[in-house]
Amino acid sequence: MRKILIVGAGQSGLQLALGLQDKGYEVTLMSNRTADEIRSGRVMSTQCMFDTALQHERDLGINFWESQAPRIEGLGVSVAAPGSHEGPDGSQRAIDWVGRLDGYAQSVDQRVKMAGWMETFAQRGGQLVIHGAAVSDLDFFAGRYDLTLVSAGKGELVSMFGRDASRSPYDAPQRALAVSYVHGMGPRPEHPDVEAVRCNLVPGVGELFVMPTLTTSGRADILFWEGIPGGPLDVFRSVKDPEEHLATTLELMKTFLPWEYARCTKAELTDAGGTLAGRYAPTVRNPVGKLPSGGLVLGVADVVVANDPITGQGSNSAAKCAASYLTSIVERGEEPFDEDWMQAAFDRYWKTAQHVTKWTNAMLAPPPEHVLNIIGAAGQIQPIADRFANGFDDPSDFENFFYDPDKANAYLASLTG
Known part of the structure; x- marks a missing residue:
C-alpha cells in the first residue's frame, strides 16, 4: 500500500485525501486546525461550485450537503450606467440580464464542508495530524512517504514553488477583496423565484458578487466586493470590526448599486x-518544490495556480485539480513519483487550468469593445446570456467566441443575422 502525505485541508487537499483513501492508499493529512476550529472560525472563501466541479464530489460520494444547499439556476450580469450613482435614485442599469445554467451550481461555506470532510476522513481510518507545517517539517516527513503533496496555499510552504513569470502577467494584486455572509437578504424583485449568482459591474470602480450559500446557520447570502486598488472600494484594510465591515459593505452598495x-x-x-478581507497577486508557480534535503513535493491547486476570484473559479479549480491528480496517481501504479511524473501530472491539470487563468486575467482588465458588445447583446438574445453563464462551468468555451474580435463578431452575426 503506497503512502501519501497531503499538507493542507482545503477543497483540493481533502477531496484528494478522500479520493485516495477510497482507492486504498494509506493517506496522512496535515491541517493546522481541527474540524471544530474550522467550523467555529472565520469564513475562508466565496466558493460557488458549478456542475463539473460538483460532479467530482458526487463521483466520490462526498456531496453531503447537496440536498440542503440552495440550487443556483442562473448567473446574472448587471452593469451600472455611467454616473448612475450620482442621479436622483441611482438605479440606472446600462445592462441587466440572467443566463440559465445547464446544470445547477451550489455554494457550501467551507467551514461546513471542510470540517465535515475532515471528520469523515478520520472516521474512515485516515491519519489526521493537526500541525502547522513548515518547510523543515516537510523535510523530516517527506522521506517516509511515496509522495508528498502541498495544498496549503498560504504561508512559508508556497515559497518552495517558484513563480512562472511567463504565465503570470500581474505582479501585484488587481483587486481589494471584501466578503460578508448575511442572513435576511431579500430576492431580486424581477426574478423572485430564481436563485442566481449576481455579478454587478461598476466600470472603473470594481464589482459586487452576490450568491446564495449554505453556512453553519443555514441558508445565507454572500456579499463580495472586488475593488480596484486605490479606488473608492479599497477601504477595508483598516476595518477590523465585523459590524463595521458589513456597514461599509452596505454603504458602498447604497452608493454604487442601489x-x-x-x-x-x-x-x-x-x-x-462572517467577514473576510484581503488581496493577493494572481500567480502561476512551478509545480515541483525542492526541499533542503533534495526531496521533491508536488504543489496542488492554488499553491501552483492562484487566480483572482473575479471569475469565481477557486473552488472549481481546486476540485478539478484534485480529480486530475487522483487520476494521475492511480495510473502511476507502483512506479516512482519522480520529478518527471510530477511535472506531467501538473501539465495534465494545466490543460484545464490554462483556460481559467486566461479568462480571469482578461476579466481583470478593462473590457475591449467586442466583449462589451457580447455582454450588451446578452440582454437581448438569451442564448448569448446562457452561453456566457455556462462558461463559468467550462471556461474553455470562451476561446471560441470571447477573446478574439473576429470570432466574437462572427458569433454575434450568427445570432442576429
Missing part, C-alpha cells in the same frame, strides 16, 4: 466570523 442595496434592508451578519 438595486442590490434595496434587498439588504434586513441584512445582518450570519456570525462574528
